[in-house]
Amino acid sequence: MRFLRVGPFGAERPALLAADDETRAYDLSGLTGDIDGAFLERLLDEGTERIGTLLAQGALPVLDLAGQRIGAPVARPPKVVCIGLNYRDHAAEAGAEIPAEPVIFMKATNTVVGPDDEVLVPRGSGKTDYEVELAIVIGRTARYLASPADADAVIAGYAVSNDVSEREFQLERGGTWDKGKSCETFNPLGPWLVTADEVGDVQRLGLRLTVNGEPRQDGSTAGMIFDVRHVVWYVSQFLVLEPGDIINTGTPAGVAMGRADKPYLQPGDVMELEIDGLGRQRQVLGKA
Structure with missing residues (x-):
């Protein structure tokens, strides 16, 4: 459903x-x-x-x-947990080593907006970026899952997520990644929450994103370093996952930061993104 x-x-x-x-x-x-x-x-x-x-x-x-x-298909998520550098090709374009364990960071829950809502370029931003991602939606409390095989029992479904990021705030201003990830409107979600039984093989989904009609990202969840079940199991060792929590699972190559011409987002730009079977999003960039 x-x-x-x-x-x-x-x-x-x-x-x-x-x-x-x-x-x-x-x-x-x-x-x-x-x-x-x-x-x-x-x-x-x-x-x-x-x-x-x-x-x-x-x-x-x-x-x-x-x-x-x-609107976003989940109301008021208790947490938005994110996994960084979880695609081999994205790690390569970022010049980063393949992580030995999943990289976890958090995103403010009030970043979550609808799939077609306006996304605001933050004040003082020169490096606003896009990231099409598969979002896991948690449906049961999960703490210290015994193995990745136990993850299926706590997953309610999946959705399209755009993990919008400000790279200067994230990487050049000191501290953690969170302040480059938590600007208002920085997590369009949806259009739908698709139940796991309807998704099929979650590790064989195509992800695509364009800016102003130009293809920027074209990948597959098969390129994940840590698959969906591993991610849920791993996160549960450090955080108590609750019903309604969102886990953004990382992005494939093609982000503006990883391209030679560094085509960061500007007001008036249009992002369009989709994941096989999970629907499409379209956002116009505005000014904060």
Whole structure:
């Protein structure tokens, strides 16, 4: 199933995307107040059968998505955990060694916006960059998982994420990476949360990103150094993962920082990105 949130910022309505028509959805307001941690935990515990039954009975109100804003598919994530340098080709373009263990950093949760919302170039920025990434959405509390094989039981689904970054703030201003990652609007998410059973082989998904129509990134999750299950297991050794948490799993090569011409983002630029089966995003850059 593909879940989404529809409506103005702060007043989104939980919905289920129609299986055969991406312009139509079904209102889930009668079942849940939002697509949040509590909903995702119930979804993993109870499965999708109840929703499927209501859908088959015609008991879910229809939503026409034409002209509607699509919000981030998860409301108020408790945490946004990020994995750096997790693609071999991206590590190479950054001039970095292949990490022996996953590189973990955090991103402010209020960076999360809708997939087509405006992204703001921060004040004083000269090196705003893009990163198409697979996002893992956590559906159960996870602490000290015994092995990567246990990760499947805590994953609610997946989504497209744009880990927007300001490289000067991240790398040249001292301290940790977080301040180059946590500027407002720096994590468009969605359009959908796609349940794991619908994604298939999560390690064979194509990721693509263009800026002003020019291809910049074209990779596959097969290029990850640490795969999805390993990442969830590893993070659980250091952080308690909670329902609704997001894990950004890294980006393939092609970011502006790694290109010879350093084509950093400017106000007015348009980013478009997609991951196979998880939908598309489009953001116009504005000024903070």
